[in-house]
Amino acid sequence: MKKxxxxxxxxxxxxxxxxxxxxxxxxxxxxxFFFDDFQTAADIRNKGLSNVVRENQYSKxxxxxxGLAVSYLQGFHPNFDVAAxxxxxxxxxxxxxxxxxxxxxxxxxxxxxxxxxxxxxxxFINPYLTAGVGASLYKSTFSAFIPVGVGLQFKLxxxxxxxxxxxxxxxxxxxxxxxxYYSAGIVAPLKDRxxxxxxxxxxxxxxxxxxxxxxxxxDVEDKCPDVPGVAALQGCPDKDGDGIADGxxxCPDVPGxxxxxxxxxxxxxxxxxxxxxxxxxxxKGYARYQxxxxxxxxxxxxxxxxxxxxxRPGPASxxxxxxxxxxxxxxxxxxxxxxxxxxxxxxxxxKSYKSLNEVADILKSDDLLKIQIDGHTDSQGDDxxxxxxxQNRAKAVRDYLVSKGVPEARTNSTGYGETKPVAxxxxxxxxxxxxxVEMTVTNY
Numbered sequence: 050m051k052k053x054x055x056x057x058x059x060x061x062x063x064x065x066x067x068x069x070x071x072x073x074x075x076x077x078x079x080x081x082f083f084f085d086d087f088q089t090a091a092d093i094r095n096k097g098l099s100n101v102v103r104e105n106q107y108s109k110x111x112x113x114x115x116g117l118a119v120s121y122l123q124g125f126h127p128n129f130d131v132a133a134x135x136x137x138x139x140x141x142x143x144x145x146x147x148x149x150x151x152x153x154x155x156x157x158x159x160x161x162x163x164x165x166x167x168x169x170x171x172x173f174i175n176p177y178l179t180a181g182v183g184a185s186l187y188k189s190t191f192s193a194f195i196p197v198g199v200g201l202q203f204k205l206x207x208x209x210x211x212x213x214x215x216x217x218x219x220x221x222x223x224x225x226x227x228x229x230y231y232s233a234g235i236v237a238p239l240k241d242r243x244x245x246x247x248x249x250x251x252x253x254x255x256x257x258x259x260x261x262x263x264x265x266x267x268d269v270e271d272k273c274p275d276v277p278g279v280a281a282l283q284g285c286p287d288k289d290g291d292g293i294a295d296g297x298x299x300c301p302d303v304p305g306x307x308x309x310x311x312x313x314x315x316x317x318x319x320x321x322x323x324x325x326x327x328x329x330x331x332x333k334g335y336a337r338y339q340x341x342x343x344x345x346x347x348x349x350x351x352x353x354x355x356x357x358x359x360x361r362p363g364p365a366s367x368x369x370x371x372x373x374x375x376x377x378x379x380x381x382x383x384x385x386x387x388x389x390x391x392x393x394x395x396x397x398x399x400k401s402y403k404s405l406n407e408v409a410d411i412l413k414s415d416d417l418l419k420i421q422i423d424g425h426t427d428s429q430g431d432d433x434x435x436x437x438x439x440q441n442r443a444k445a446v447r448d449y450l451v452s453k454g455v456p457e458a459r460t461n462s463t464g465y466g467e468t469k470p471v472a473x474x475x476x477x478x479x480x481x482x483x484x485x486v487e488m489t490v491t492n493y
Contacts, residue, residue, distance in 0.1 A: 074124030081234025192225035357493030395441035427480035440464025
């Protein structure tokens, strides 16, 4: 069954694609019988669709109110019609949350909708989507709504159709109410379709015997007598104008060179640089490197454009620079823990000099090393003053290292005040840990 349904749908789509006669619907009048269902729509709003379906309360006839409608349809595109519908029925519902009605009242509804058809009117069955805007009068109450839904159009005879439609009508004013609208009706044209005009096309005159392709070259001299060409190629065509006849041109639509059989200069590696200008024709590269890949001068697997140390091999994890020895990092970390200042001041205490001298010696022994010095304080005192104090302490360490022969360009200092604690500022021990200088060595 599934295979049959799939084949049926495929045939409908194929027919829609290749239909030769695509007509728009004539101005037509329709008569429809319909049902309004306010109770099921209210249950869906209150309980949810799944509960209504599970309780088997979906669109039962005893919940519906019958009515009659007239419509005017007109096509504006083979796949799009516009319909104006006026419907009347006697129903009982509560408009806009007002007093409940205890007997049926007259309901008049008018709607203008667009029908977006999957197929054209030449097909027997044509599903469509519908949406639009409408207004209603219930007793003396006016309201507006938006109808959305689906429908099926059945072609009975040419231009006469049976329409089956289901809509969900949503109020857009407080006086309205959600409801379902089911209709079935016959739609017929108000006038006959004009008879098609027959156009008789006279057969073209026979081509001249002496020049069949009319390229100005006599057939006796034309190597391609049935295809217009150029005299320079003895009557054969050259679509790309590269001076090579299409019959001998391996790339007849693209200008090329004779040595490449009429094709452009190849780009073997597909990098956008032709082989004649590409120094690495079998390896993708960049124009700035004449078609070669980005070089890796030190052969460490990190290309020169990303390598912070292009002439010294190092891992990608260290930006292509050699890894700094662990003992160097440990010595600098230990030295940072032995930097001391006068209380509330950025004046270095003499007991800091030994540690800082070791750091200076490390930096001077390797002219590629750089150092970042960060100052931190605890949370005691004014925030702004702590920030300035941390900056001055970090700068004091930097100035000391520079005074010991470390190039200033290889040093940098920053103060963070109390913003980056490493311990709890509520305890004396924690505050002591937070009053610190951190030093980080890098080689890039």
